[in-house]
Amino acid sequence: MSLELDAAGLVAFLEEHFPQALATGFTIxxxxxxxxxxxxxxxxxxxxxxxxxxxxxxxxxxxxxxxLAILAREGPLALAVTSxxxxxxxxxxRPGHLVAHARLLKLGRRLAxxxxxxxxxxxxxPVAHGTVTYSLPR
Amino acid sequence: MSLELDAAGLVAFLEEHFPQALATGFTIxxxxxxxxxxxxxxxxxxxxxxxxxxxxxxxxxxxxxxxLAILAREGPLALAVTSxxxxxxxxxxRPGHLVAHARLLKLGRRLAxxxxxxxxxxxxxPVAHGTVTYSLPR
Amino acid sequence: MSLELDAAGLVAFLEEHFPQALATGFTIxxxxxxxxxxxxxxxxxxxxxxxxxxxxxxxxxxxxxxxLAILAREGPLALAVTSxxxxxxxxxxRPGHLVAHARLLKLGRRLAxxxxxxxxxxxxxPVAHGTVTYSLPR
Amino acid sequence: MSLELDAAGLVAFLEEHFPQALATGFTIxxxxxxxxxxxxxxxxxxxxxxxxxxxxxxxxxxxxxxxLAILAREGPLALAVTSxxxxxxxxxxRPGHLVAHARLLKLGRRLAxxxxxxxxxxxxxPVAHGTVTYSLPR
Numbered sequence: 001m002s003l004e005l006d007a008a009g010l011v012a013f014l015e016e017h018f019p020q021a022l023a024t025g026f027t028i029x030x031x032x033x034x035x036x037x038x039x040x041x042x043x044x045x046x047x048x049x050x051x052x053x054x055x056x057x058x059x060x061x062x063x064x065x066x067x068l069a070i071l072a073r074e075g076p077l078a079l080a081v082t083s084x085x086x087x088x089x090x091x092x093x094r095p096g097h098l099v100a101h102a103r104l105l106k107l108g109r110r111l112a113x114x115x116x117x118x119x120x121x122x123x124x125x126p127v128a129h130g131t132v133t134y135s136l137p138r
Numbered sequence: 139m140s141l142e143l144d145a146a147g148l149v150a151f152l153e154e155h156f157p158q159a160l161a162t163g164f165t166i167x168x169x170x171x172x173x174x175x176x177x178x179x180x181x182x183x184x185x186x187x188x189x190x191x192x193x194x195x196x197x198x199x200x201x202x203x204x205x206l207a208i209l210a211r212e213g214p215l216a217l218a219v220t221s222x223x224x225x226x227x228x229x230x231x232r233p234g235h236l237v238a239h240a241r242l243l244k245l246g247r248r249l250a251x252x253x254x255x256x257x258x259x260x261x262x263x264p265v266a267h268g269t270v271t272y273s274l275p276r
Numbered sequence: 277m278s279l280e281l282d283a284a285g286l287v288a289f290l291e292e293h294f295p296q297a298l299a300t301g302f303t304i305x306x307x308x309x310x311x312x313x314x315x316x317x318x319x320x321x322x323x324x325x326x327x328x329x330x331x332x333x334x335x336x337x338x339x340x341x342x343x344l345a346i347l348a349r350e351g352p353l354a355l356a357v358t359s360x361x362x363x364x365x366x367x368x369x370r371p372g373h374l375v376a377h378a379r380l381l382k383l384g385r386r387l388a389x390x391x392x393x394x395x396x397x398x399x400x401x402p403v404a405h406g407t408v409t410y411s412l413p414r
Numbered sequence: 415m416s417l418e419l420d421a422a423g424l425v426a427f428l429e430e431h432f433p434q435a436l437a438t439g440f441t442i443x444x445x446x447x448x449x450x451x452x453x454x455x456x457x458x459x460x461x462x463x464x465x466x467x468x469x470x471x472x473x474x475x476x477x478x479x480x481x482l483a484i485l486a487r488e489g490p491l492a493l494a495v496t497s498x499x500x501x502x503x504x505x506x507x508r509p510g511h512l513v514a515h516a517r518l519l520k521l522g523r524r525l526a527x528x529x530x531x532x533x534x535x536x537x538x539x540p541v542a543h544g545t546v547t548y549s550l551p552r
Contacts, residue, residue, distance in 0.1 A: 269362070
């Protein structure tokens with residue numbers, strides 16, 4: 001198994017096709033054969049009153065980390081689209097440095113499936129866990 | 139079955155607890171015994187390059203419409219939190235007026251479950267469909 | 277929209293390809309443009325000690341009703357396979373006549389998505405609700 | 415973290431409360447702090463014509479392994495019930511020795527969430543992956 005895009009290649013892809021991911025504050029923390037990690041240091045834009053990280057921020061982390069895990073393996077498939085996203089919210093995410101790790105369970109010709117865990121950086125217990133599927137254009 | 143909050147009551151709740159939902163452009167289009175509909179007229183903030191509505195916007199519509207369907211029945215439970223969200227993306231959502239309708243399938247003491255359909259306003263075929271669960275504080 | 281297979285055609289298909297569905301006691305209660313309903317009158321084989329219908333029986337009803345809803349529209353695609361199944365258990369299912377209704381939300385070239393509701397026959401509130409996806413061979 | 419029930423304790427529990435799990439051929443292959451593995455050597459009862467393992471067999475493995483992972487930690491909670499099951503079918507499962515491993519992601523007072531991977535014994539790539547939640551009586 002080899003990688004088609006490294007972290008710099010993924011950032012260049014996002015700059016061209018999904019500038020809002022970078023504008024949101026997403027960073028690419030790890031790219032490897034075990035998957036891709038996307039980080040976010042939360043600020044006021046990402047929080048609900050009371051200081052909890054907003055659900056859609058976590059969903060977006062899950063979606064983006066899966067997308068980048070596919071691109072790392074397949075190269076720049078701009079037209080890959082999410083076909084389903086399922087996320088379980090396990091613990092209240094505190095503000096700070098969050099990391100979403102997406103690991104591909106299947107990378108078929110037409111469908112990719114990844115498991116995603118989101119953790120506060122350095123913690124063992126995930127704050128969210130789910131499965132994201134992408135439909136791949138060929 | 140009676141409703142604890144009508145559309146005006148739900149807007150007042152959002153203004154106090156989730157001002158970002160209103161700032162995003164969400165509107166409350168319908169509140170009834172069959173559930174709650176949340177609308178959004180998309181603009182550039184909600185679109186990916188190429189003009190598709192971003193996935194997290196749809197996820198946020200699904201989450202918010204479920205939350206409001208619970209509040210309409212139960213009153214202002216600020217501490218209800220999403221425990222899971224699962225969304226299938228069925229058709230490419232075009233820019234325009236989207237409507238998410240959440241219908242409660244179960245409203246228990248500790249858990250609420252809703253089915254959500256998101257459609258372009260006036261269209262029969264949904265662009266997304268899923269199930270959202272909330273944990274209820276008592 | 278027209279149907280390729282009616283109830284008799286679906287039974288003939290099951291007899292040839294999935295005799296165990298009929299052996300389990302599944303019946304085809306309705307075939308229409310709105311989807312397919314599969315019935316089951318539970319007996320001891322389907323119950324846990326204490327008299328609750330076993331979860332896998334409900335999952336099998338959800339899966340089979342979706343499969344038949346696809347076949348009714350597409351004809352005998354023996355090689356269609358479940359790609360995901362997600363089911364929420366809402367109420368304790370009592371023994372008796374259960375009906376699973378699968379309604380296709382999307383029937384694409386490669387993927388079909390159905391929403392499934394399982395009810396005690398004649399009851400309004402579902403005992404289970406979920407989404408089932410199939411990968412279609414072409 | 416300590417375990418309330420070991421493999422022998424779990425088998426005794428199944429004999430009393432879920433004899434059909436053992437009658438189906440399920441075995442308890444591993445009980446540890448990392449979760450519980452349930453095995454099944456498939457025979458004709460578990461196969462579709464053509465030799466694929468039936469989907470409901472995999473769903474039942476996912477459900478049962480999660481249930482036992484909860485019991486190993488909590489002791490004999492006969493009244494814990496599945497509240498949702500979501501399973502992605504990744505590869506065609508061949509007949510033989512299947513192993514489902516359930517790992518608890520959250521064990522709260524009212525809700526438990528596990529991730530489940532099902533593999534052919536000794537293979538790295540899972541044939542199915544999903545998330546199962548249980549509602550816990552207290």
